[in-house]
Amino acid sequence: MMDLGRRKSYWNRPTLGLWERSYLPEVLRGLAVTGGVIARNLARWLTFRKGALTARYPEERRADYAAGNRGKHVLTTRPDGRPQCIACMLCATACPARVIEIEAAFDPADAAHPKHPARFEIDYSRCVFCGLCVEACPEDAIRMPQDVPDLPSHDRGEMWLSRDHLLGWCPRSDAAKPYPPGPAGGGEGGSL
Ligand code: SF4
C-alpha cells in the first residue's frame, strides 16, 4: 500500500472560534441553507419548471458529460506494458495544486529513456481537473478521459491514486508518441 509517511502535509488543522464551538448556531445556519434549497427546488418542481438534477450516486451514474469534460487521469503504456512516462516531472511542475508526486527510478537497460516512475501518485482530494498536467506532458503519457468513475471517498488516504491504478483502471496503449523513438526522431536518442 501507499507510504503515507513520505508525504507532505498540505492542509491546515482547523481552529474553531467561539462561534463555531458553540455548535448550535452553525447547525441552525446549515439547516436554514439546506431548507432554503429544498424549498426552492420544490417550488420549481410544483410549477413544472426544471429543478435540481440529482443522480443517486453510486447506484446511478450520469452519462451526459460534456464533450470536453476532463475526468480521472490515465497513464498510458508502451506496447510492452511498461509506463510511457519517463519521469520528467513536467506534469508535477505544471500542476497548480501540487498534487502529483513522482519518484523516478533508473533502468540502464532502457537506453532511450532510462528514467521511469517508481512511484506516481495523484491526490484527488485537491486536484482541480485543470488538465495542465496533460498539456505539459511531452510523451502523451498522461490523459484525462471523459468519464469520472469512482472518485468520491470518505477517506483522504484513499484519494491518493497510485501508479498501478492510473495505469490499469482504463488501459490505454495507443500513445501518440512511438516508443522507443525512431532514428528520425529529431535527434532524441533513437540511435542510443
Ligand atoms: S488536472 Fe490540474 S490539478 Fe489535477 S493533477 Fe493535473 S495539473 Fe494538477
Ligand code: SF4
Ligand atoms: S506523465 Fe508526462 S510530464 Fe509527467 S513525468 Fe511522466 S512523461 Fe513527464
